[in-house]
Amino acid sequence: MDKPRIAIFDLTDCEGCELQFLGLKEKLLDFAQDYEIANWRLVQPHQGNLPEIDVAIIQGTVITEVDTDLVKKVREKSKFIVAIGECARTGWIPTWITKEKRPEAIKYVYGENYQPQAVDALAVKSIVKVDLEIPGCPPEPANLEKFLNDIPTLIK
Amino acid sequence: MNLPDYVTKIEGHGVLNIHFKECRARLEVTEGERLFEAVLLGQDAARAPFITSKICGICPTAHNLASIFAVENALDITPDELTLTLRKLMLSGQVIFSHLLHLFFLVLPDYYNVPSALALADKFPAEYHLALNLKRLSDHLLTVVGGRPIHPTTTAVGGFIKYPAKGELVTLQNEITDVLDEAADFVKIFMDIEYPEYRRASEYLTLKNNTYDLLGDIVISSSGNKFEPKNYREEIKETVKEYSTAKFGSHKEKPFNVGVLARMSLLGEMLNPKAKSLAGDFKPDPQNHNAFENIKAQAIELMHFLEEADKLIGELLNMEISEKPPAISLPKLSEPTWGIGAVEAPRGTLYHAYEIDINGKIINADIVTPTVQNLTSVEADAEALLHSLKLEQKVQNICVIELEKLIRAYDPCITCSVH
Numbered sequence: 001m002d003k004p005r006i007a008i009f010d011l012t013d014c015e016g017c018e019l020q021f022l023g024l025k026e027k028l029l030d031f032a033q034d035y036e037i038a039n040w041r042l043v044q045p046h047q048g049n050l051p052e053i054d055v056a057i058i059q060g061t062v063i064t065e066v067d068t069d070l071v072k073k074v075r076e077k078s079k080f081i082v083a084i085g086e087c088a089r090t091g092w093i094p095t096w097i098t099k100e101k102r103p104e105a106i107k108y109v110y111g112e113n114y115q116p117q118a119v120d121a122l123a124v125k126s127i128v129k130v131d132l133e134i135p136g137c138p139p140e141p142a143n144l145e146k147f148l149n150d151i152p153t154l155i156k
Numbered sequence: 157m158n159l160p161d162y163v164t165k166i167e168g169h170g171v172l173n174i175h176f177k178e179c180r181a182r183l184e185v186t187e188g189e190r191l192f193e194a195v196l197l198g199q200d201a202a203r204a205p206f207i208t209s210k211i212c213g214i215c216p217t218a219h220n221l222a223s224i225f226a227v228e229n230a231l232d233i234t235p236d237e238l239t240l241t242l243r244k245l246m247l248s249g250q251v252i253f254s255h256l257l258h259l260f261f262l263v264l265p266d267y268y269n270v271p272s273a274l275a276l277a278d279k280f281p282a283e284y285h286l287a288l289n290l291k292r293l294s295d296h297l298l299t300v301v302g303g304r305p306i307h308p309t310t311t312a313v314g315g316f317i318k319y320p321a322k323g324e325l326v327t328l329q330n331e332i333t334d335v336l337d338e339a340a341d342f343v344k345i346f347m348d349i350e351y352p353e354y355r356r357a358s359e360y361l362t363l364k365n366n367t368y369d370l371l372g373d374i375v376i377s378s379s380g381n382k383f384e385p386k387n388y389r390e391e392i393k394e395t396v397k398e399y400s401t402a403k404f405g406s407h408k409e410k411p412f413n414v415g416v417l418a419r420m421s422l423l424g425e426m427l428n429p430k431a432k433s434l435a436g437d438f439k440p441d442p443q444n445h446n447a448f449e450n451i452k453a454q455a456i457e458l459m460h461f462l463e464e465a466d467k468l469i470g471e472l473l474n475m476e477i478s479e480k481p482p483a484i485s486l487p488k489l490s491e492p493t494w495g496i497g498a499v500e501a502p503r504g505t506l507y508h509a510y511e512i513d514i515n516g517k518i519i520n521a522d523i524v525t526p527t528v529q530n531l532t533s534v535e536a537d538a539e540a541l542l543h544s545l546k547l548e549q550k551v552q553n554i555c556v557i558e559l560e561k562l563i564r565a566y567d568p569c570i571t572c573s574v575h
Contacts, residue, residue, distance in 0.1 A: 012188035016213020044272035063188030105194035
């Protein structure tokens with residue numbers, strides 16, 4: 001059987017969730033042997049066109065149109081989507097500014113006449129179907145490890 | 157499916173845009189606006205450190221502590237010696253954690269000709285082993301003092317809500333002692349690499365204290381000028397650009413640099429012994445600035461802060477540490493008051509400034525991150541590097557590779573810059 005193909009995507013966030021994978025240390029290397037990592041911007045170069053993915057791991061809040069498009073494309077390409085961390089799961093701190101209050105907040109931070117990239121602040125599941133959520137800010141390494149161990153069962 | 161063309165192996169989302177004819181390059185920061193300053197409005201000031209640590213997963217401790225110092229400054233609270241020493245230890249751990257991530261996981265693949273740090277494991281198992289041992293140590297240090305490596309849980313305005321047990325500190329100190337020789341080997345990897353050569357004149361700015369400990373009441377400049385952190389807004393200007401969701405910093409209308417280069421250049425005399433000996437003749441010179449030297453300087457600092465952590469634990473072991481920290485009650489303000497906190501984050505001086513009202517709520521907030529201060533210099537360095545690439549080398553794909561290496565050498569925290 002081919003190695004399961006996983007891919008890690010970060011939307012708008014602090015990147016603490018994906019750093020928790022590095023915190024797995026030697027175990028991360030084992031996972032890198034067992035699975036093909038098709039995308040992980042923080043750690044490896046882009047590998048051209050993204051292939052079909054068994055398990056997509058998404059972290060971060062959906063804030064820009066690029067985030068929204070990415071999440072939709074990832075859904076099309078993936079058998080299974082996991083939202084890790086509170087930003088992907090609930091939208092978290094960026095949602096404290098509601099869509100209505102956003103223009104005022106943009107003005108407060110960037111001044112007049114600034115064209116923002118941000119549209120709203122949303123959880124991944126408000127855009128596409130999410131198959132599994134791993135909570136935490138950031139998630140506990142033990143929970144991430146368990147999930148990585150479970151991947152072969154998840155995609156059966 | 158094509159992915160956005162982000163520069164990979166950096167923290168956050170930016171796209172490199174090169175104008176070959178004009179010999180210019182831009183790092184277009186495309187991270188969505190996160191609006192933390194607006195998020196803080198109306199929040200209890202005592203809560204700010206926990207909110208602002210979420211600005212960054214790489215340097216959460218720096219944000220958490222700068223935020224605490226800002227609130228304490230407004231409330232006129234002076235932290236006691238134990239609190240201050242624990243905070244310094246956390247900052248040492250923060251720098252080790254962040255530099256290690258950058259040096260090994262983001263930068264080294266550029267110079268060892270492998271696509272990623274995961275590929276380093278096969279070809280360079282000894283180096284990988286060193287990096288993981290240092291990672292284990294920095295994670296442990298931040299856990300013992302801060303509660304966990306990412307987003308601290310033990311800190312508070314006015315002190316700590318949990319102290320480390322002395323037994324844990326002893327264990328930690330032994331782990332540091334055990335790793336020092338290996339760490340020296342790790343530092344040498346980065347000292348021995350040959351980096352791209354170009355030079356330009358810049359200005360370096362850092363907080364200065366009586367030791368090289370990431371705190372200080374004064375910001376000093378390589379130009380000889382100095383200012384108090386509370387006056388940062390008169391000194392450091394932020395400009396909004398239409399192609400970037402991060403602002404661009406300047407000092408006296410010019411690009412400048414904060415961070416490891418500035419610290420080593422201006423505070424290098426205070427490096428701890430092993431770090432000093434590893435540095436040898438190496439000293440970043442603002443008049444002959446080369447951003448790739450940031451990599452070497454980070455490696456030296458990694459050793460310096462291992463030694464610093466060892467020293468600080470020594471001091472802590474001589475102090476009385478109660479099982480439970482004393483209860484904290486915060487004073488009330490009689491009028492709205494600004495407080496400013498500044499620390500040296502891994503990438504340079506980080507300012508948090510809040511105006512707090514008589515109910516303890518934040519009514520104004522301003523945060524200036526190191527990467528914002530460095531962004532103007534990133535473009536100046538990109539231009540200098542493009543000019544230095546010999547004509548025959550000016551094949552576009554080589555320029556792209558070299559510029560991406562330059563951006564990576566800077567260790568920009570784009571996540572922080574769009575806070």
